[in-house]
Amino acid sequence: xxxxxxxxxxxxxxxxxxxxxxxxxxxxxxxxxxxxxxxxxxxxxxxxxxxxxxxxxxxxxxxxxxxxxxxxxxxxxxxxxxxxxxxxxxxxxxxxxxxxxxxxxxxxxxxxxxxxxxxxxxxxxxxxxxxxxxxxxxxxxxxxxxxxxxxxxxxxxxxxxxxxxxxxxxxxxxxxxxxxxxxxxxxxxxxxxxxxxxxxxxxxxxxxxxxxxxxxxxxxxxxxxxxxxxxxxxxxxxxxxxxxxxxxxxxxxxxxxxxxxxxxxxxxxxxxxxxxxxxxxxxxxxxxxxxxxxxxxxxxxxxxxxxxxxxxxxxxxxxxxxxxxxxxxxxxxxxxxxxxxxxxxxxxx
Amino acid sequence: xxxxxxxxxxxxxxxxxxxxxxxxxxxxxxxxxxxxxxxxxxxxxxxxxxxxxxxxxxxxxxxxxxxxxxxxxxxxxxxxxxxxxxxxxxxxxxxxxxxxxxxxxxxxxxxxxxxxxxxxxxxxxxxxxxxxxxxxxxxxxxxxxxxxxxxxxxxxxxxxxxxxxxxxxxxxxxxxxxxxxxxxxxxxxxxxxxxxxxxxxxxxxxxxxxxxxxxxxxxxxxxxxxxxxxxxxxxxxxxxxxxxxxxxxxxxxxxxxxxxxxxxxxxxxxxxxxxxxxxxxxxxxxxxxxxxxxxxxxxxxxxxxxxxxxxxxxxxxxxxxxxxxxxxxxxxxxxxxxxxxxxxxxxxx
Ligand SMILES: Cc1ncc(COP(=O)(O)O)c(C=O)c1O
Ligand SMILES: Cc1ncc(COP(=O)(O)O)c(C=O)c1O
Numbered sequence: 001x002x003x004x005x006x007x008x009x010x011x012x013x014x015x016x017x018x019x020x021x022x023x024x025x026x027x028x029x030x031x032x033x034x035x036x037x038x039x040x041x042x043x044x045x046x047x048x049x050x051x052x053x054x055x056x057x058x059x060x061x062x063x064x065x066x067x068x069x070x071x072x073x074x075x076x077x078x079x080x081x082x083x084x085x086x087x088x089x090x091x092x093x094x095x096x097x098x099x100x101x102x103x104x105x106x107x108x109x110x111x112x113x114x115x116x117x118x119x120x121x122x123x124x125x126x127x128x129x130x131x132x133x134x135x136x137x138x139x140x141x142x143x144x145x146x147x148x149x150x151x152x153x154x155x156x157x158x159x160x161x162x163x164x165x166x167x168x169x170x171x172x173x174x175x176x177x178x179x180x181x182x183x184x185x186x187x188x189x190x191x192x193x194x195x196x197x198x199x200x201x202x203x204x205x206x207x208x209x210x211x212x213x214x215x216x217x218x219x220x221x222x223x224x225x226x227x228x229x230x231x232x233x234x235x236x237x238x239x240x241x242x243x244x245x246x247x248x249x250x251x252x253x254x255x256x257x258x259x260x261x262x263x264x265x266x267x268x269x270x271x272x273x274x275x276x277x278x279x280x281x282x283x284x285x286x287x288x289x290x291x292x293x294x295x296x297x298x299x300x301x302x303x304x305x306x307x308x309x310x311x312x313x314x315x316x317x318x319x320x321x322x323x324x325x326x327x328x329x330x331x332x333x334x335x336x337x338x339x340x341x342x343x344x345x346x347x348x349x
Numbered sequence: 350x351x352x353x354x355x356x357x358x359x360x361x362x363x364x365x366x367x368x369x370x371x372x373x374x375x376x377x378x379x380x381x382x383x384x385x386x387x388x389x390x391x392x393x394x395x396x397x398x399x400x401x402x403x404x405x406x407x408x409x410x411x412x413x414x415x416x417x418x419x420x421x422x423x424x425x426x427x428x429x430x431x432x433x434x435x436x437x438x439x440x441x442x443x444x445x446x447x448x449x450x451x452x453x454x455x456x457x458x459x460x461x462x463x464x465x466x467x468x469x470x471x472x473x474x475x476x477x478x479x480x481x482x483x484x485x486x487x488x489x490x491x492x493x494x495x496x497x498x499x500x501x502x503x504x505x506x507x508x509x510x511x512x513x514x515x516x517x518x519x520x521x522x523x524x525x526x527x528x529x530x531x532x533x534x535x536x537x538x539x540x541x542x543x544x545x546x547x548x549x550x551x552x553x554x555x556x557x558x559x560x561x562x563x564x565x566x567x568x569x570x571x572x573x574x575x576x577x578x579x580x581x582x583x584x585x586x587x588x589x590x591x592x593x594x595x596x597x598x599x600x601x602x603x604x605x606x607x608x609x610x611x612x613x614x615x616x617x618x619x620x621x622x623x624x625x626x627x628x629x630x631x632x633x634x635x636x637x638x639x640x641x642x643x644x645x646x647x648x649x650x651x652x653x654x655x656x657x658x659x660x661x662x663x664x665x666x667x668x669x670x671x672x673x674x675x676x677x678x679x680x681x682x683x684x685x686x687x688x689x690x691x692x693x694x695x696x697x698x
Contacts (some may be wrong), residue, residue, distance in 0.1 A: 017418065023395050023495065023496055024406075024494055024495025025493075025495070025496070027405075027406060031405060049405065050405075051402045051405075052402070052405055053400045053401070053402045054400060055400060055401075056376075056380060056398065056399075056401055056506055056508050057373075057376060057485075057508065060410065061401075061409065061415060061417075061487055061506075062415070062487055062541075062542055062545070063545035064413040064415060064433035064542030064544070064545060064547075065542075065549070066410060066411070066413060066546070068410075070495075088490060098550070099550050100546050100547075100549065100550065101546075101549040101550050101553055120447070134576075136406075136495055137408055138411060140410055144374075145371025146372065146510055146512075147373055147374070147515075147547065148548075148578060148579050149552075150549045152503065157410075159405050159406065167357075176534075178534050179534040179535070180532040180533055180534035180535050181535075183530070183531055183532035184569060185434075185525075185527050185528040185551075185569040186529050186530075186531070186532060187543075192413065192545065192546065192547065193411055193413030193543060194536075194541060194543015194546065195413070196413060196497050196546065197412045197414040197415070197450075197490075197543060198416075198449075198535060198536045198541065199497075200498065200499045201448050201450050202534075203498075204450060219535065219569075219570045220533060220568075230497050243628055244501070315621040
């Protein structure tokens, strides 16, 4: 399928201060749009970033039938545009699509649209350290009617936003004892829109207590560590790195699986197993808890400085050569095309 | 606050066949709109039903920050417009709002907007038996940005749709063994958009097997009956009516609580308690299971003709003077202002 390109009349780029980028709040000139109508994806096009017009009965407004992805584009010193494992995002988008009864998008169409968009908005990819172009593909129900059933029409849009760090400063987390992010047999493994709004209230309560994020536990016993709002969670006890197995409640993070691969490549001992809050608290008390960090595309690798649990705060030590710093360096080196990339994760556009 | 009214130039009502109304697929001439901007709800107005324009980064598209309500307006033989316990819908909208970190709407503003809208679109309220004006209030995040946090701007819209029955024909249900609708500590008790899209896939699987709806069970053991997609569930064993207690996983249905009150008023024995699938299956086998029915605004009272569980189908008997028929008649009599209304549930506009 050919992608029609309708370029913007005048770029907005001169209005943007690339030295002072927040996360996801300034948008590039163009977006990729594709419509699912009459049973097929059609009219792929790149158009100026701009408003979407929908009927008030479009199902996105009523039934939360929407999914998204989060990716980044990087630029190396030679000006090449690079993506990190982009096909994995496309595959996960389709996994989310299936669970939310949204028609899957053909991989080649998605990849072509994405790459064309990045070429058109090449100038928007930041080159300063710590910044990148955040990419937000999303799909939602445009089909109409108040019947609580899947829509017959959908839209895929890919927008991009030159972005700085997701977190500013140290990250502390609250281990959740009451609220839950997802159910067994639910949609927690999908990047479904509704999963995120469901986290706002408990996260707000945690922020009011002085934490940045909630670490979710299982909804039934609250005894097991699952993941954070937009990151998978890693725990280092002595020299062993531990992370929870994925399940239908937990997002299968691309950063997470890359870290596990890097741990294997670099002979860092790791375990993928259920981990109880009790174990973490006891390790914190005994001094065996060396590190905790979150891992995700937006947050990259975010060391956790401390956590709260049952009205008690536990600080984590600041250590040299932390696993977090090792993995972060290795990941960024691959993402910015500065280091060896034995798994060919980096993809040139 | 004054409500500005901008009337439609030419009504679409002559295009509508009121004798052949589906559910929620034809929309009245006007809608009520109110914006949350600069920390307060403002600009309440009634405008022609028509498109909404949003930025692609509006949080509704990404994080499912949306809630809704479902109500009905009825017309009695004298032409009065009637609502059924409308303040309860407004209160529940605000309960949902709080959980989804959407600013609550003042009750008087909501009620005033709703009543004005019904007066303006009075002609759209069907008078033929079995039809009514379905009312859909909904609130969603219009504020912008890719940061996964609550939006700073919102919209409340009330649309209406002259509607016929939600179900056509007999209703059969599948008791769910694998998928779940909501988590402990989650948002199941809220009318959050995402709860509904999450049900589409398991419901589709049930429809493919020949059932109309899923009856949800708890996500942990799948042993307890909770509710159906858009209805609370009642079970009659011998002469006792049983329904599950509400919880943070179950919507506190207005039809449900009205039925419980009517049962009390009419000395029909009832129990609000947890009920296991096992108990229902055994009662079906022994013949003690007399009725099952769903109760909700859209579906009114829908007798369940049979259910499936673990690859076995159980038929329910067709009985005379069923509780379902008794409650349905009493409810409709109140809603259409044809019978005694000792609790003053019916509200004249
Ligand atoms: C709930 C959740 N967990 C984990 C992650 C991390 O996944 P990834 O590394 O693929 O970005 C994300 C963000 O995408 C997320 O939303
Ligand atoms: C999940 C769910 N349960 C039950 C109901 C019934 O509630 P009500 O009787 O207030 O319409 C609804 C519909 O509103 C619903 O969406």
